[in-house]
Amino acid sequence: MENSPTFWPDFAGRRYDLDWLRIVAFMLLILYHVGMYYVTWDWHVKSPHASHAIEPLMMLTSPWRLSLLFLVSGVATGYLLERQGARGFLARRSWRLLLPLAFGILVIVPPQSYLEVVEQIGYAGSFGEFWRFYITGYPKFCDADGCLFVPTWNHLWFVAYLWTYTVVLHVAIRAWPAQVAHLRALADRVFAGSSAVVLPIAWLAGARLVLGGLPSTHALVDDGYNHAVYLFVFVLGFVLAGTRAPWAAFEHARWHALGLAVLGWAALVAYQGFFTSGPPPDVVRFPMRAVYAAEQWLAIVAALGFARRHLNRDNAARRYLTTAIFPVYILHQTVIVIVAHALKPVALPPATEGALLVV
Numbered sequence: 022m023e024n025s026p027t028f029w030p031d032f033a034g035r036r037y038d039l040d041w042l043r044i045v046a047f048m049l050l051i052l053y054h055v056g057m058y059y060v061t062w063d064w065h066v067k068s069p070h071a072s073h074a075i076e077p078l079m080m081l082t083s084p085w086r087l088s089l090l091f092l093v094s095g096v097a098t099g100y101l102l103e104r105q106g107a108r109g110f111l112a113r114r115s116w117r118l119l120l121p122l123a124f125g126i127l128v129i130v131p132p133q134s135y136l137e138v139v140e141q142i143g144y145a146g147s148f149g150e151f152w153r154f155y156i157t158g159y160p161k162f163c164d165a166d167g168c169l170f171v172p173t174w175n176h177l178w179f180v181a182y183l184w185t186y187t188v189v190l191h192v193a194i195r196a197w198p199a200q201v202a203h204l205r206a207l208a209d210r211v212f213a214g215s216s217a218v219v220l221p222i223a224w225l226a227g228a229r230l231v232l233g234g235l236p237s238t239h240a241l242v243d244d245g246y247n248h249a250v251y252l253f254v255f256v257l258g259f260v261l262a263g264t265r266a267p268w269a270a271f272e273h274a275r276w277h278a279l280g281l282a283v284l285g286w287a288a289l290v291a292y293q294g295f296f297t298s299g300p301p302p303d304v305v306r307f308p309m310r311a312v313y314a315a316e317q318w319l320a321i322v323a324a325l326g327f328a329r330r331h332l333n334r335d336n337a338a339r340r341y342l343t344t345a346i347f348p349v350y351i352l353h354q355t356v357i358v359i360v361a362h363a364l365k366p367v368a369l370p371p372a373t374e375g376a377l378l379v380v
Contacts, residue, residue: 032103033307037329037335039093046090049082051353054176058361059371063166065137065175065358077290078155084289084313085320087179091251091270094183094323096259098190103263107198111191116155119183125177125351131155133175133358138162140324140362178356185241194287213266218274218322224253225314233310254321256368258330268329275326285316 058065061078103109135151138144142164144151154162155171162169174181194201212220228249235246259269271278292301292309300306355376366376 031265031282032100035335036096036100036333037339038325038333039096040165040323040339040343041332042089042328043093046093046345047346047350049086050350051065051379052215053079053082053086054354054357055375058357058378065133066140066318068374069365076293078159080290082320084286084317085324088250088254088317088323090179091183091186091319092204092254092258093253095186095190095260096262097188097258098255099259099262099321102194108189111188114187115184116188117181121351122174122177122184125180126174127156129351129355130173130177131177133355134162134169134171135171136358136362140170143181163348178241179350179353182239182247182251186252189194189252190256190259205262205264207273208260209264209266212261212264213270215270217267217270217273218278218318221254221257222315222318223248225318226311226365229310229314230255230307230331233313247280249308250317253289267324269320271325271328273328274327275323278322282319282323285312285319288312289316 032147043362056070056075056079058066059071059074060079061073062076062079063069100117102113102127131152134155135144135148138151142162158171160168160170162171228246232246232249237247238244239247241350289309290314292305295301296305301309360378361374364377367374369377
């Protein structure tokens with residue numbers, strides 16, 4: 022390859038380590054959404070036992086879990102394009118992503134929204150009546166905190182964003198096909214050693230310092246900060262597909278990254294616990310945004326490194342879960358919301374109830 026005679030893309034075999042990371046990340050999402058029922062943060066339904074107790078545990082994964090999923094999705098997209106080619110790729114991905122998204126918006130998500138308006142604004146109508154309002158965009162499901170905009174994709178925003186980023190990437194590849202190999206050769210040189218840790222942190226910190234004050238809407242059209250993070254890691258994953266040196270760097274840095282990520286998490290928990298009565302001053306807020314970005318990427322580096330060292334192997338569980346995890350993701354939040362609402366009259370202890378929700 023021009024200017025890079027020692028670089029040969031490695032697309033041989035399947036990246037089982039990334040399959041396992043995807044599985045683990047979606048399982049963590051289930052735990053996270055069960056946790057959302059028990060914390061004070063806004064969610065569709067809330068437990069009468071909701072408190073601050075497990076919020077530090079929620080912060081263990083909330084800065085990085087979805088970024089890791091977008092990164093792994095970018096790598097998977099790189100492998101798929103290399104093996105299948107660009108012709109017909111977008112149509113295949115659209116069928117795989119948009120059909121579940123449409124079905125989810127019309128069928129899977131409405132029970133979440135229905136129980137939300139039942140619990141939060143005292144809606145007394147039937148689900149069938151609500152669904153007719155839902156599908157026609159009824160604008161008056163409102164309380165003091167604002168209005169529920171329907172129809173909605175709720176937790177399925179990830180699918181909408183993933184499809185949108187795939188379209189952007191596909192257009193770029195079709196416009197500049199020769200640049201992909203050059204970018205991978207460059208990444209194999211640049212993202213080696215400590216730069217594989219430092220450079221992404223610099224981008225994420227810049228995005229959080231500049232755009233971190235914007236709301237996280239998951240509405241696609243007005244979500245600037247999330248796009249600066251998720252589109253970046255998705256494209257980065259695509260560029261890293263087939264490279265070697267960056268993955269070796271992640272593995273080499275895994276213990277240091279884990280230790281620093283834990284320190285970053287502890288700093289964020291202390292920061293949030295200290296400023297509870299009002300917004301922190303800028304002299305504290307802006308450095309902590311950089312800490313958040315560092316913890317975000319360091320946790321991802323640790324996950325990538327440990328997975329490469331210990332999880333790059335196949336078995337029957339991996340094959341089953343790789344197929345099962347996407348429909349489980351589509352269904353899981355609706356199941357959690359319905360079962361949580363149904364269990365309220367039973368008044369189970371939170372630990373018992375939470376375990377049932379996870380199962």
